[in-house]
Amino acid sequence: MSDTQSQFENRPPSVAVLLLERIEATPQAEAYRYPVPSANGSGPDAWKSYTWTEAAERVFAIAAGLMDLGVEAEQRVAIASSTRVDWILSDLGVLCAGAATTTVYPSTNAEETAYILADSDSRVLIAENAAQLDKVRERRSELPQLRHIVLIDGEAEAADGEPEGFVLTLDRLMERGRAHLEKQPNAVKDAISAIRADQLATLIYTSGTTGRPKGVRLPHDCWSYMAKAIAETGLATRDDVQYLWLPLAHVFGKVLTAGQVEVGHVTAVDGRIDKIIENLPVVQPTYMAAVPRIFEKVYNGVASKAKAGGGAKHKIFQWAAEVAREYAKVTQDNFRRTGVASAPAALKAKHAVADKLVYAKIRAAFGGRLRACISGSAALAPEIGYFFAGAGIHILEGYGLTETSAASFVNPGEAYRTGTVGKPLPGCEVRIAEDGEILLRGPGVMQGYHNLPDKTAEVLESDGWFHTGDIGELSDDGYLRITDRKKDIFKTSGGKYVAPAEIEGQFKAVCPYVSAIVVHGADRNYCTALIALDEIALTGWAAGNGLAGRSYGELLASEEVRELIGGYVEQLNSGLQRWQTIKQFRVLPRDLDVEHGDLTPSLKLKRPVVEREFKDLLEEMYTGAREA
Template sequence: MSSAQYLLESRPHSVAHLFLSRVEATPDREAYRHPVAADHSAPGAEEWRSLTWAQTAERVKAIAAGLLSLGLRPEERVAISSSTRIEWILADLGVMCAGTAATAVYPSTNAEETAYILADSGSRAIFVENAAQLAKVTAHAEGLPGLDHAILFDAETDTPRVKGLEVLTLAELEERGAAYLREHPDAIDTAVQAIERDQLATLIYTSGTTGRPKGVRLVHDCWSYQAVAQEVSGLLLPDDVQFLWLPLSHVFGNALISGQVRTGSVIAVDGRVDRIVTNLPLVRPTVMASAPRIFEKVYNGIAARARAEGGAKYKIFQWAAKVARDYARTGQEQLVATGSRKVPLSLTVQHAVADKLVYGKIRAAFGGELRGSASGSAALAADIGYFFAGAGVPVLEGYGLTETSAAVTVNPVDDFRVGTVGRPLPGTEVRIAEDGEILLKGPGVMRGYHNLPEKTAEVLESDGWFHTGDIGEVDKDGFVRITDRKKDLFKTSGGKYIAPTEIESRFKAVCPYVSNILVIGNGRNYCTALITLDESAIMPWAASHDLGGRSYAEVVSSPEVHALIEGFVQRVNGDLQRWQTIKKFSVLPRDLDVEHGELTPSLKVKRPVVEREYAEVIETMYEGAREA
């Protein structure tokens, strides 16, 4: 038996077990960093503060004991509705160590859907970030008779009074927990030892692109498996510093906590997206998980700044970007063919020059220490992946779903392949069905949808194989490639099948101004597209093309911008089959966002929502259509 197999088969029952073991093994090592207001500084100034594992344990045990003091029993649900911050992690670990189960609620979820999730999960208590999150709960309190307690992360001047709901601050809960532990000093150890592998640990509601969210039942063994699999795959190392900004209500961010507890590495946590660029040089992470949209925005921003500088600087950037892609692509082709990334000497020399002129600055923007950045939730355009790989910031695409407790495949740092989502994690099996659908089996797979046995039976076979709904393939070296969502594939009226994400990915690779693109064409004569533009990229272009002083909406509706985007559309069309080409497109007056319900909290486009909202725009593109 290999060492990896032994570690997987001998994994503890839960992350709570792992947590207590980690605290015992390295009590004085740094566990977490988080921003706080700086003392004696200018208003708004911040500094990063650390918690050791021992300090973390003191708070986690107090929170866990506080929940026990409220009368919560094993597997009873405790919701968390908050942005990503240190208190989210402490609360989640506290829920686990109490033997209760967490219900993750996105802070962007509206009041009606929050109430649905709390009612469907049967949550008895909820951690809320602030009064605004609490207000969403109290707006539907009459429909939540089982919800007894709310715990505020941010204490208000006066704790709100809500009929039928006890409202505590986090500090007050911890005080209760400390008192409870004085009377029952072994309470947490006893609760953790009683946890079984198949005991419910977390309910995460799919943000899905259609219909009501479904509660995914993830048991303690799902997270324990994730923890050990991340370790044996080399995704996380003991000396890593991870910058965590992803939403912890999402399975991707949640799973990373498990791996960190197992390895004893450091997490610097701050969920404010507008602080990412500022935080990276301060944190200097060695690893970071992200979504493709972030890398697309970073690339577009770099390209836009170079273009604005113009002249020689822009030409140098264009040359360096091409060298980066050529260097990474050639190295990958050589790796597949010969087992070595060796590239021709002439390209190596060009790469070394470009590194001094351009790539070093890009790495510095990421903190200068990044050995890899895991990317998931959607496909990354290959050209952008090659660019960052060539610049020394490898983007390690992976694949997973809420139903698989996050990652099931990931690209290894020392053998990553752009355009794939890597190899299966140890202990996970991948199979391709006759129709091309990816099927998965392993310890990370959910135990079903909460209160939805019929929906569970649709995707989970009796022998454990899970139907992902994604279309893909596995190459001779075991690397998995996702080609499309099964439900997103459509057929034109001419009988031709179209994979829209393939076309969308190509467009994102060539157009530095794009934010989102949806290819339309199901049952239609030809393909069209709805396109939104990245404001931070298109506005500098507008200012340099006699459109300065105009609003974003005025800029994107201008003939000049339409002509600009038309050029990129034709460029993409040149590499497509006739029936795949985009015949018409519309640039929308604003970007898609979560607030309008067009994006999921993990930034996936809700195609049906967007198509409904812009139905008139779509119909206009098909007026007078003839067979194409």
């Protein structure tokens, strides 16, 4: 075992132990901040806080309440809720009881929710509201093992045929827990002491593009390791304020909760995506994590607003954007060579002017104190990354999978390099297979897929190496660059290999109106693209181009928009190899979203789903229709 790995040999067996240590170290420090909507819903939200001691009281009450319901070690307790402080406290309660959390996205339909609950053998479901409760009641006959449903919001009214006490509120669960602790004061601490490092802590079901989702088994040691490894990177400190909106049913959001317990900083929690812009100036976070789609939307919004503001404003923005990219590239390159993020005097002068005119406003929109953003789940277009870096919003890309507890690589602070996912976390080993596939090994790797030994054997070797399915390359000094998903790379009928994600990323950097793009061309004689456009950005463009009043749907079908996007496709093609160029494209009749199944809940593109849904448009582009 390497020296780096040995640093983690003596880590506690679980995050539950880390929580006890955190409470002892900083009992009265602020732990969580959460919004409370105004009484009539018309005014701004108020924000309240829990100290670590206050949070722990609720966590232990939930843990004891679950034990009072008969939940035993490693038995599963599911959580179906949006991102909110109650999700975090409930999850910690499950872990402190020695049980295991099954995560369920609140957007999951009734059929798949029932499958996850049944496959995981979940005994209790913590449901956010009546909508989540109704989904389970609809499939109740398929869930004989489900003993209780705990409702976070609303009243717990029994339905016909349900046994007494089958549904109870979260408040009632905590009341039972407190009563349980009066009789057995050490019940929770004893349960925490009994937790083994290899004991199941979490079952996260991957949102597959085809077939049933697979349950990823992550033991307590994965989260304890991740908490320690995140702290070791130094990316977060005790003084930080994190803004957490990511879905906690997803491994990216979940790992941030473990890291916070170890570091001890404040986390402001609100999963309402439509509240992000409103919340950031209020919370004023020093760091936050997001997915590329969020940064793309911010960039497109700023670019389209500048264009709508008229020729002068648009020219200033374009100039400032180029200065930002140049400044980021030069300073990162100089830091790599000399250890100092310097720039020539002329470039610094231009950057200072652009900062006053453009960048300062962007930073203010993020709350004005943002030190760094962590980006993961998918690749961020480098040109967008360089833009934000030059504007003073430092986006540190990371990399990991559900099967590796989310964080395997992350860019290291000042030494970050846009276009890479950084270096491996302490304790994580990496190697590149002969075909370019990234293989990982370390304490963060899953135990396997739940009830699927054959599927486990396909990706997890007996010596611990996990096959990620991603293609990448390592620099001499250990920075990893992801080039594409192994299964997404295709070969044209002319025998040329194409990495669609690379082309898609370049298009997102040149077109401020794109929401999503799918490049297609497997076994075809040329490449085509399906392009979805952002409604806000597009309607902003329409207002300044004589098309005000047209609906989003009318704009998508218009010749004017086709010509607009065609110009950006030509711009994209000018920088591609001949076999990569987009010969034809179609503007999709709607945006891609989670509700239609085009995106995962973490906003990752489901390529096969989109290609199936818009098969007719794809076929049309290969049957003599007009070219772009």
